[in-house]
Amino acid sequence: MPTQSLLKTTPPGRPALRSRVASLAAAVLVSCGDPSGAEVVESLPAPQTPRGHWYASEDAGEVDAQAEAVQALEAIGYASGMEEAASRTGVLRYDATRAQPGLNLYVSGHGAEARLVEMDGTLVHRWERAPLTIWPDRTDFDFGYFRKARLLPDGGLLAIFEGKGLVCLDRDSNVRWAYDGPAHHDVGVLADGTVFALDREARVFDELDPERLLLDDRVTFLSQEGEVLRQVSLMGALMRSPFADLARVRIRSKIDEILARRETARERYAAEIAEDPTILERFRFEGDIFHSNSVRVVTEDVAAAIDGLEAGWLLLSVRELNALVALELEGEGATVRWYLDGSWRLQHEAVPLPTGNMLLFDNHGARRPGVRGRSRVIEVTPADGTVTWEYAGAGARGLSSPVGGSCQRLANGNTLVIESTAGRALEVTRGGEIVWEFVSPHRAGEDNALVAFLPDVVRVDPSTVAAWLQRRR
Numbered sequence: 001m002p003t004q005s006l007l008k009t010t011p012p013g014r015p016a017l018r019s020r021v022a023s024l025a026a027a028v029l030v031s032c033g034d035p036s037g038a039e040v041v042e043s044l045p046a047p048q049t050p051r052g053h054w055y056a057s058e059d060a061g062e063v064d065a066q067a068e069a070v071q072a073l074e075a076i077g078y079a080s081g082m083e084e085a086a087s088r089t090g091v092l093r094y095d096a097t098r099a100q101p102g103l104n105l106y107v108s109g110h111g112a113e114a115r116l117v118e119m120d121g122t123l124v125h126r127w128e129r130a131p132l133t134i135w136p137d138r139t140d141f142d143f144g145y146f147r148k149a150r151l152l153p154d155g156g157l158l159a160i161f162e163g164k165g166l167v168c169l170d171r172d173s174n175v176r177w178a179y180d181g182p183a184h185h186d187v188g189v190l191a192d193g194t195v196f197a198l199d200r201e202a203r204v205f206d207e208l209d210p211e212r213l214l215l216d217d218r219v220t221f222l223s224q225e226g227e228v229l230r231q232v233s234l235m236g237a238l239m240r241s242p243f244a245d246l247a248r249v250r251i252r253s254k255i256d257e258i259l260a261r262r263e264t265a266r267e268r269y270a271a272e273i274a275e276d277p278t279i280l281e282r283f284r285f286e287g288d289i290f291h292s293n294s295v296r297v298v299t300e301d302v303a304a305a306i307d308g309l310e311a312g313w314l315l316l317s318v319r320e321l322n323a324l325v326a327l328e329l330e331g332e333g334a335t336v337r338w339y340l341d342g343s344w345r346l347q348h349e350a351v352p353l354p355t356g357n358m359l360l361f362d363n364h365g366a367r368r369p370g371v372r373g374r375s376r377v378i379e380v381t382p383a384d385g386t387v388t389w390e391y392a393g394a395g396a397r398g399l400s401s402p403v404g405g406s407c408q409r410l411a412n413g414n415t416l417v418i419e420s421t422a423g424r425a426l427e428v429t430r431g432g433e434i435v436w437e438f439v440s441p442h443r444a445g446e447d448n449a450l451v452a453f454l455p456d457v458v459r460v461d462p463s464t465v466a467a468w469l470q471r472r473r
Contacts, residue, residue: 074182074202074215076288077162078404078453080109080145081444082421085451091121093437099427100410103460106425107146107159109453110442114149114157116460119436125469127157127173134167134178147455150187155468158187158195166197168226171468177226185293195222196314198292199231207239208251217292219314219327219334232334234290234316237327241336250321254289291319294349298326305356306382308338317350317360324350324358342385344378349406357381357388359415361405366392373398377407377417391417391428406456416459423451427459 096119103124107114113128127149131141147162155171166183168176179197187197199220202213217234238247266273273279294317303311314327314334322345326338345364352358357379366376376392376399393399404420410427414435417426423440442452 074200075140075163076184076215077164078109078147078455079444080143081450081452082403083423083451085423085443085449086439089439089441091119091436091438093434094119095435098412098414098429098433098435100412100414100459101462103462103465104425104438104457105149105151105460106457107149107455108423108440108442109145109444109455110440112145112159112161114146114159116151116465121438125155125171125465127159127169127171129159129167129169129173129175131161131165134175135165135180138164138180140164145453147184148186149456150189151458151460151465152189153464153468155465158189158197160184160187160197163200166195166222168195179220179222179226179228181220181228183220186295188295188297190297193224194229195224195226196220196295196297197222198295201233202287205235208248209255212255212287214251214255214287214289215291217290217316217318219295219316230332232314232327232329232332234292234318234325234327237334237336238325240333241339243325243336243339246339247321250323251289254320255287258288289320292316293319294351296350296352298352299354301354302352305354306352306358308382309352310337313337315350315352317347319346319348319363322346324360340382340385342380343387344380348404351407351409353379353409359407359409361401361407361418362390363402363405366390366399368392368398371396371398373400375399375401375405375419377415389430391415391432394432394434404453404455408459410459411461416457418454418457420454420456423454425454425457 099119101119103116103118105114105116112130113126115123116125117123131144132138135141141164144161144164146159148160150158152158156176157169159167159169160183161167163182163184165181166179166187168178170176182200183197184200185198187195189195197220199218201216201218203216204210204212205214208214219232221229221231223229238244296315298309298311298313298315300311303309309326310328312329314329316325316327318325322341324340325336327334328337343365344360344362347363348361350358350360359377359379362376362378364374367374373393376390378387379389380387391399399417399419401419401421406418406420408416410416414427414429417428419426423442425438426434427436428434438457440452440454444450444452
């Protein structure tokens with residue numbers, strides 16, 4: 001039975017790690033790695049500039065180490081590629097009679113760009129902006145790509161560099177403004193034009209663990225000019241909520257789980273660590289206890305359809321707690337008023353539907369005998385967590401994206417499924433038939449042997465972009 005409630009109440013960094021221990025780095029990057037122990041082939045380097053978070057200490061070496069740990073923890077990102085590239089790419093299937101008409105906006109691990117393409121893959125528009133042209137003084141951007149992009153009505157774009165920043169571009173990729181903070185995973189716009197994005201801060205919470213940095217997720221609100229208006233703490237919202245005791249238990253369990261995984265990595269890579277003992281200390285990411293990965297504003301129709309939710313609340317997917325939570329904003333803070341868990345594990349992209357159900361990408365909840373895939377997209381009833389629909393792929397391969405993953409319910413009732421690590425997007429019917437399939441042509445990794453990570457694909461109504469596209473042409 002799911003848990004729920006209907007209550008309405010800076011020092012320089014060390015040199016980059018040598019390639020021979022890249023697999024260890026990926027193993028310890030638990031926030032974007034596979035908890036089963038599967039290795040990620042490539043990971044972004046840890047940042048080397050301070051974020052302004054400092055901790056007093058009598059020992060200067062401790063200050064340096066703590067500041068570096070904060071920077072690394074806040075900048076946790078996803079690898080640019082994880083799986084071997086397929087030989088066939090582009091649009092492999094397209095049933096125009098059953099697929100939802102539209103354009104597709106996608107971002108990819110191969111570079112800092114977003115593309116708007118036709119259903120057959122023809123390029124319509126492209127935004128591109130290398131991070132060092134936005135923040136020329138930054139030294140933590142050897143490479144970067146857009147983790148999430150949101151299209152604006154005038155052709156502008158909001159784009160997140162995972163754990164490193166948020167940029168607002170115009171339709172010609174000129175920078176309107178940039179936020180130099182650890183934004184991550186998701187960004188959106190309120191009706192009044194206010195921008196909101198997931199953000200994070202590494203802190204020591206004495207009540208939970210006085211000896212360890214924990215990563216607190218936040219929602220940051222910015223003006224249309226990019227000025228920070230307010231920041232809302234998820235930790236604070238949980239600790240002042242009716243779910244505080246439950247949250248403490250879950251957080252402690254998560255810390256213990258990640259530390260155990262760290263010890264497994266220590267044993268597995270004992271030889272490398274013996275040669276360079278600083279390796280594990282370089283990747284001190286055990287504090288990623290929330291890993292929120294989507295945030296949605298509860299609309300009037302959703303609030304009317306889902307008991308316990310109120311319009312204007314924020315719905316977050318909190319991956320590491322296997323939970324969906326809703327925050328009521330109060331003054332400068334917030335309180336979690338609604339909490340739901342169920343059969344899903346380490347989910348992404350929780351989308352409330354006007355029907356009263358929730359759609360989400362369940363990364364680890366579909367382990368089945370004889371099937372390699374363990375991911376699925378599910379539609380659940382919030383009242384009791386019952387799964388009313390799921391798509392887990394077909395055949396022995398099944399659907400598999402241990403990290404990332406996204407989904408969108410389309411106007412015709414079909415569902416867009418993004419299998420991020422495989423670089424693949426599918427449109428499937430209610431009966432599970434594939435009516436559109438796209439495999440990324442972009443590459444990553446050494447010798448371009450990997451398919452580029454595909455964080456997100458969004459189906460766009462052509463009427464919403466027609467005006468600015470015509471002006472541009």
